Amino acid sequence: MKKKLLGLALxxxxxxxxxxxxxxxxxxxxxxPVYGGTVRYASHNVTSTPGYTPENxxxxxxxYLNTAYESLIYYNSSGEIIPRLATEWETDAEEPSxxxxxxxxxxxxxxxxxxxxxxxxxxxxxxxxxxxxxxxxASCEVVDDYTIKMVLNSWNSSTLEAVGFFVYYMSPEALKDxxxxxxxxxxxxxxxxxxxxxxxxxxxxxxxxYWQEGKPYLDGVEMYVVDEPTTRASAFEAGEYDIILMxxxxxxxxxxxxxxxxxxxxxxxxxxxxxxIIPNSALEGPFQDARVRxxxxxxxxxxxxxxxxxxxxxxxxxxxxxxGTPTFDENLNGITYNPDKARELLAEAGYPDGFDxxxxxxxxxxxxxxxxxxxxxxxxxxxxxNLVDESAQVNLYSTGTWEGIMGHFASVAPDxxxxxxxxxxxxxxxxAKGIQHPEDHMELLEKIRVAPTEEEKIKLEYEMxxxxxxxxxxxxxxxxxxxxxxxPVLKYDYVKDDNRSVDHVATWSIENCWLDK
Amino acid sequence: xxxxxxxxxxxRIVQSVIVLFIxxxxxxxxxxxxxxxxxxxxxxxxATEEQIAHYTEMFGYxxxxxxxxxxxxxxxxxxxxxxxxxxxxxxxxxxxxxxGVTLSxxxxxxxxxxxxxxxxxxLAAKNRGSRLDTVISFFANIGMSMPMFWFxxxxxxxxxxxxxxxxxxxxxxxADGMWQYISHLILPMTVxxxxxxxxxxxxxxSSMLEVIxxxxxxxxxxxxxxxxxxxxxxxxxxxxxxxITVMGVQxxxxxxxxxxxESIFVVPGLGNLMITAIKGRDFMVVENGVLIIAIAVAVxxxxxxxxxxxxxxxxxND
Numbered sequence: 001m002k003k004k005l006l007g008l009a010l011x012x013x014x015x016x017x018x019x020x021x022x023x024x025x026x027x028x029x030x031x032x033p034v035y036g037g038t039v040r041y042a043s044h045n046v047t048s049t050p051g052y053t054p055e056n057x058x059x060x061x062x063x064y065l066n067t068a069y070e071s072l073i074y075y076n077s078s079g080e081i082i083p084r085l086a087t088e089w090e091t092d093a094e095e096p097s098x099x100x101x102x103x104x105x106x107x108x109x110x111x112x113x114x115x116x117x118x119x120x121x122x123x124x125x126x127x128x129x130x131x132x133x134x135x136x137x138a139s140c141e142v143v144d145d146y147t148i149k150m151v152l153n154s155w156n157s158s159t160l161e162a163v164g165f166f167v168y169y170m171s172p173e174a175l176k177d178x179x180x181x182x183x184x185x186x187x188x189x190x191x192x193x194x195x196x197x198x199x200x201x202x203x204x205x206x207x208x209x210y211w212q213e214g215k216p217y218l219d220g221v222e223m224y225v226v227d228e229p230t231t232r233a234s235a236f237e238a239g240e241y242d243i244i245l246m247x248x249x250x251x252x253x254x255x256x257x258x259x260x261x262x263x264x265x266x267x268x269x270x271x272x273x274x275x276x277i278i279p280n281s282a283l284e285g286p287f288q289d290a291r292v293r294x295x296x297x298x299x300x301x302x303x304x305x306x307x308x309x310x311x312x313x314x315x316x317x318x319x320x321x322x323x324g325t326p327t328f329d330e331n332l333n334g335i336t337y338n339p340d341k342a343r344e345l346l347a348e349a350g351y352p353d354g355f356d357x358x359x360x361x362x363x364x365x366x367x368x369x370x371x372x373x374x375x376x377x378x379x380x381x382x383x384x385x386n387l388v389d390e391s392a393q394v395n396l397y398s399t400g401t402w403e404g405i406m407g408h409f410a411s412v413a414p415d416x417x418x419x420x421x422x423x424x425x426x427x428x429x430x431x432a433k434g435i436q437h438p439e440d441h442m443e444l445l446e447k448i449r450v451a452p453t454e455e456e457k458i459k460l461e462y463e464m465x466x467x468x469x470x471x472x473x474x475x476x477x478x479x480x481x482x483x484x485x486x487x488p489v490l491k492y493d494y495v496k497d498d499n500r501s502v503d504h505v506a507t508w509s510i511e512n513c514w515l516d517k
Numbered sequence: 518x519x520x521x522x523x524x525x526x527x528x529r530i531v532q533s534v535i536v537l538f539i540x541x542x543x544x545x546x547x548x549x550x551x552x553x554x555x556x557x558x559x560x561x562x563x564a565t566e567e568q569i570a571h572y573t574e575m576f577g578y579x580x581x582x583x584x585x586x587x588x589x590x591x592x593x594x595x596x597x598x599x600x601x602x603x604x605x606x607x608x609x610x611x612x613x614x615x616x617g618v619t620l621s622x623x624x625x626x627x628x629x630x631x632x633x634x635x636x637x638x639x640l641a642a643k644n645r646g647s648r649l650d651t652v653i654s655f656f657a658n659i660g661m662s663m664p665m666f667w668f669x670x671x672x673x674x675x676x677x678x679x680x681x682x683x684x685x686x687x688x689x690x691x692a693d694g695m696w697q698y699i700s701h702l703i704l705p706m707t708v709x710x711x712x713x714x715x716x717x718x719x720x721x722x723s724s725m726l727e728v729i730x731x732x733x734x735x736x737x738x739x740x741x742x743x744x745x746x747x748x749x750x751x752x753x754x755x756x757x758x759x760x761i762t763v764m765g766v767q768x769x770x771x772x773x774x775x776x777x778x779e780s781i782f783v784v785p786g787l788g789n790l791m792i793t794a795i796k797g798r799d800f801m802v803v804e805n806g807v808l809i810i811a812i813a814v815a816v817x818x819x820x821x822x823x824x825x826x827x828x829x830x831x832x833x834n835d
Contacts, residue, residue: 046793048559048605055605058561130568182605198604198611199793200688200785226686226783227792230670235685235783238677391553391798398557429564 031496033514038220039495042232043245046225050193050202051185052178053168054129059271059411062506067204067221068109069168069187072100072119073161075414075503079268079325081161085114085169085188091160093452096152098160104146106211108171109185109192116148121172123150123163133162157451158418165414190216190511199225210511217514236261236490242515243491243500252488253311264489264501269325269413271505274317275365276481277372278408280434282400286357288436291349293476296405297335298342299379300372300480309368313488317481319469320420325413327461335471335480342379354380357404361385362393365407372482376405400433408479414504416461417448423478435477441467522826529822533815540811544804545586553798554578555602576602589804599801603794608805611790616809618688619786622778623771626706630713631764637714638721638760639748645726653718660715669708669781676704686783705782709775713767720763724756731755757828765821769814 047061056065072086088101106114120140127134136159141149152159174186185193188211191204204221224241226232229248233255236244246252256263266272279287279296286292306314318334321327346354359376361369366387373383383405388396396402408431411419422428424445426437444464451457468474469481489500494516500508556572557564573579577588592599598608641653677685689701728734729752737751776788783789787806794802 048603052605055559057564130565130571132565132568135565197785198606199790224687224783228780228783231673231686231781231783234670234673234678235687238681238685240685240687388552390796391551391558394557395552395554427566 031516033217033496033512034516035217035514036219037515037517038222039218039243039498039510039513039515040222040224040241041243041245041500042224042226042235042241044225044227044229044232044247045245046199047202048198049182050196051170051174051181051183053170053187054126054131055182056168057131059273059506062271062504063508064202064223065168065187066189066507067191067202067223067510068185068189068193068207069170070189071165071168072102073164074507075165075268075270077267077503079270079413081164086164089160089164093155093450096155097149098152098163099143099147099149102146102148103211106188107209108169108174108188109207109209110171110173111209112171112173114169114188115145116142117145118169118172119148121175122167122169125170125175126167131166133166137163154450155452156449157454157457158415158421158449161415162418191218191221194220201225212511216511218510221510239492242495243489243498245487245489245501247487249309249311249313249485252313252490255490256488261490262493262495264491264499265486266501266503266505267324268503269322269328269484270503271414271507272322272325272412272484272486273505274320274322274408274410274412274481274484276317276408276410276479277359277369277405278431278435278479279405279476280400280402281436281477282434283403285404286349286351286355287404289349290475291345292351293479294335294471294474295342295345295349295379296376296381297476297480298338298345299376299381300482301337301375302480302482303337305368305371305375306483308371310483310485314483314485316483319465319481320410320412320478321416321461321465322412322484325416326458327413327416327465329462329465332462332465332469333471334469335474335476339375339379346380351380354382356382356384358402359383359385359404360388360393360396360402360406362390362407363387364390368482369407397431397434398429400431400435402434405479408481410478412484417445417451417457417464420461420464421445421449431478436475438475438477441475441477522823525826526819526823529819533819536815537808537811541590541804541808542586544807545582545589548798548800548803549582551798555798555800558797558799559602572602576600589801593808598805601794601799601802603797603799604802608802611802612787612805612809615785615787615790618784619772619775619779619788622702622705622709622784622786623768623775625702626710627713627764627768627771629706630710630717630767633710634714634717635721635753635760637718639725639753641718641722642725642729643748650722654722657715657718657722660711661719663711665708665712665777666781668711669704669778672704672708673781686781688784705778705784708781709771709778713771716763716767717760720760721756724759725752728752728756754828758825761821761824761828765817769817772813772817773810 045060045063047056047064049055050064050068053065053069070085072084073081074084076082085103085106086100087103090099102116108114120142123134123137123140136152136156138151138153141151143149150163169188171186174181183196190207190210192207193202194205195203202223206216206219210216229246229251232244233251235241255261279293281287281293302316306316315323319329319332359369359373370385373385376383396406410423423430423432424441425432444460444467448457448460448464451460468477496514496516498508498510498513556569556578560568560572577585589599596609598612601608601611604611637653641650644650673685676683683703684701687701689698691698734751737747775786776792779786779788780792791803791806794806
């Protein structure tokens with residue numbers, strides 16, 4: 001009898017609990033942000049200066065800038081451009097220029113006004129540092145306090161985002177002493193640097209002059225550099241950090257499988273990096289023939305590789321663009337794994353017995369690329385795997401001197417045309433000196449650059465991808481795209497609204513973040 | 518006697534200076550041969566040629582290698598090590614700050630290794646063949662063969678994750694209290710001390726065993742010398758030469774070898790700095806870092822040589 005009563009009581013408790021459960025969730029959802037606390041964030045990314053923004057030209061250091069500084073525009077989670085320090089903008093392709101209307105009432109951390117003159121000074125500072133994002137700006141005309149017209153050398157469809165998103169505005173007063181600014185900060189962002197130890201940590205405190213009313217909620221932010229992924233994971237598990245970015249997939253998978261942490265990842269594709277394999281078609285050898293390049297692509301089973309090494313965190317690709325980005329072409333006739341077709345193409349190109357070549361990779365991707373090299377060997381492309389470190393890899397791809405095949409890394413969004421141009425242009429910075437530059441490709445690239453509207457640009461970018469990645473006719477100049485990796489962000493559930501990595505891989509909305517502890 | 522000792526020290530210093538000069542030359546040449554560019558690494562591969570040229574000129578990497586080397590050496594005589602590309606800071610300031618952090622782990626780890634290593638070695642030798650000797654030798658062998666990285670991870674799992682009594686990584690701030698500071702040093706110090714401790718134990722044991730069998734020890738025993746005096750004055754002192762040799766080598770190795778420990782425990786020391794600099798091809802930081810480590814090794818060797826002379830008069834008379 002007692003047991004029955006106990007069972008009944010337990011059942012009733014469960015029924016009541018399940019009835020209450022939705023109410024609890026909705027209570028959670030409507031919770032008001034609370035003030036106070038410090039967020040501790042750890043990643044492998046470093047910055048040489050969190051204060052002097054033109055010297056941060058890597059995506060990896062954007063997160064530091066994003067905490068203390070702001071740009072004219074941002075992206076939302078759908079990858080659309082949204083206003084930030086600029087409220088409106090107008091482009092003119094005929095008389096190449098961009099006119100920005102700036103947000104009023106914004107002040108830098110030192111109390112200086114953010115206005116058109118400040119924008120002009122910052123653009124000139126970026127030009128002094130030879131930043132390519134501002135290279136197309138011929139001059140800045142201050143129309144009034146909150147309107148600035150940037151006159152361009154020529155119309156380029158990439159300039160709006162280059163100037164709008166990649167320039168982070170510093171106080172003109174602080175710019176008078178760059179050496180001091182390098183180790184501090186003076187922006188319009190929600191937090192400002194209080195302590196900077198290079199390669200170790202950057203600590204920020206609330207910006208009392210922040211323009212968004214009532215924000216930020218946190219008192220401070222601490223960002224730590226922890227290069228070793230297992231140590232980063234252990235420290236996170238021990239509660240020493242609240243949020244971590246995890247670049248090691250095995251470690252990330254281990255943490256995710258514990259089902260204890262919140263996992264955030266990018267939804268818009270902005271800032272994601274595509275990984276592929278690229279043959280050197282500029283040097284004398286088999287890869288000068290497009291059929292051999294296509295054969296190489298047919299030999300790789302991208303899905304099997306991702307299944308084996310990706311822990312479910314890699315999205316396979318058949319084109320430069322990633323799923324979810326506006327330039328992703330669902331209908332593209334991309335190359336799929338077909339070793340027989342690969343052998344057939346090799347024979348057709350005069351290599352029925354295959355050939356010997358080199359496959360250069362860094363230690364981080366060694367396992368994945370060794371497996372890819374084995375797949376290539378199956379069809380007769382016999383590779384000797386050459387391991388190099390990251391700096392040597394940069395040297396090889398910027399000089400175009402790698403032999404045979406090497407890992408290919410490229411940004412996919414927000415501006416596919418811009419990124420592809422850096423790889424395809426004769427004097428492009430990435431891999432470009434190691435590939436051919438067919439006339440039709442270069443003409444199309446130029447059309448993308450001068451496209452007057454975003455719609456037209458995306459249409460042309462579709463065409464470019466077809467020209468390169470089509471299974472039957474593609475030039476396969478960039479070889480085979482393999483996957484896009486979304487480095488997961490792991491956090492405790494008490495960290496709210498940080499939006500780390502969601503809108504853009506390298507940003508967060510730290511002004512909205514609060515701790516529900 | 519003192520004159521001979523000073524002459525020996527003077528000779529060793531001159532030799533060390535020559536070695537250091539060769540080290541600077543070799544490390545400079547090696548860095549010139551390594552593929553990669555500090556400016557490209559700093560700016561990112563999408564930097565424009567103008568941007569690269571601007572910074573290359575700013576840091577003097579556009580000048581001939583010989584001029585760069587000459588400037589570096591001339592700077593050293595004025596106490597200037599140059600400027601780091603990646604850190605945008607004066608290298609002298611960064612290196613000495615990081616060296617301080619490294620020494621705060623290395624020196625306690627060394628003392629720990631010496632004290633425990635010598636004591637355990639003596640105990641093992643004095644109780645040769647006993648259960649205690651077996652246990653000490655067993656753990657010394659484990660300590661010698663255990664990979665540092667794995668041992669570090671084990672300690673993190675046990676003391677930080679399971680027991681929650683020590684932090685996993687980082688460097689504590691003295692301002693947050695002494696325990697906060699020391700607690701961050703315990704794990705890296707233990708991992709760093711493990712190998713040398715095992716080495717000292719084994720070396721002390723074998724040196725002591727050799728000495729124990731000597732005739733003068735039997736004579737001293739027959740003369741009724743106390744056990745304590747016999748162990749420390751007659752046996753240990755005579756067994757010290759090989760132990761000190763190992764200590765000198767280990768201390769130099771520990772300063773240069775903190776790279777792994779600093780990497781596991783995220784300690785912002787010299788080793789960590791060197792790794793970052795090598796990855797980023799920050800040549801000047803690497804060159805100066807190697808020089809500092811070479812000086813540390815040279816100083817250790819010099820101290821060992823001096824100690825030889827003090828302990829064994831035959832050496833300084835040679």
